[in-house]
Amino acid sequence: MKNVVKKYDRTASFYNQRYRKIQENKYKKMINFPVKGKILDIGCGTGLLYDFLEYDNYIGTDLSLEMLKKGGFANKILTDCEFLPFKDCVFDFIFSFTVLQNLLSYRMISEAYRVLKREGIFVLTTLKKTYKKDLIETFKSFELIDRRECDEDVGFVLKKAF
Numbered sequence: 001m002k003n004v005v006k007k008y009d010r011t012a013s014f015y016n017q018r019y020r021k022i023q024e025n026k027y028k029k030m031i032n033f034p035v036k037g038k039i040l041d042i043g044c045g046t047g048l049l050y051d052f053l054e055y056d057n058y059i060g061t062d063l064s065l066e067m068l069k070k071g072g073f074a075n076k077i078l079t080d081c082e083f084l085p086f087k088d089c090v091f092d093f094i095f096s097f098t099v100l101q102n103l104l105s106y107r108m109i110s111e112a113y114r115v116l117k118r119e120g121i122f123v124l125t126t127l128k129k130t131y132k133k134d135l136i137e138t139f140k141s142f143e144l145i146d147r148r149e150c151d152e153d154v155g156f157v158l159k160k161a162f
Helices: 002-011 015-030 048-053 065-070 107-115 133-139
Strands: 039-042 058-062 076-078 091-096 116-127 143-150 153-159
Touching: 002 015, 002 065, 015 048, 015 065, 015 116, 015 143, 015 153, 039 048, 039 107, 048 058, 058 065, 065 076, 091 107, 107 116, 107 133
Parallel strands: 039 058, 039 091, 058 076, 091 116
Antiparallel strands: 116 153, 143 153
């Protein structure tokens, strides 16, 4: 994980310039429904999703302090997404765009399930080139609402039904 942090710390100064349009295209393809309530952005980086949503009930988490420093939003937490520092069942929506391929396991998915409210929505994308079919098995606690092609990513919209 230290290599991932170093990589994102090094790219923080030019991340928005290089990736804003790419990320916004993913957001447009994956978020075609109203978003309200309490939002968690896992792997928020510089807060591009916050900028896109223009919604204040937002908390962003990331491993890269340099990325968080670039974000123009208030509620940001430096943390490991595999060990989220939140109580159970507190978020209405959780978003995680292009994060999973940087992790060694799928633990982040069970953490998202834990902190998501019943009937809450979890939107997750991962790079197509690193996508593995066993990922679908980790969704067994969720109801799979949709699977979408999302440029360089494959995306999933999941609902916590139990």
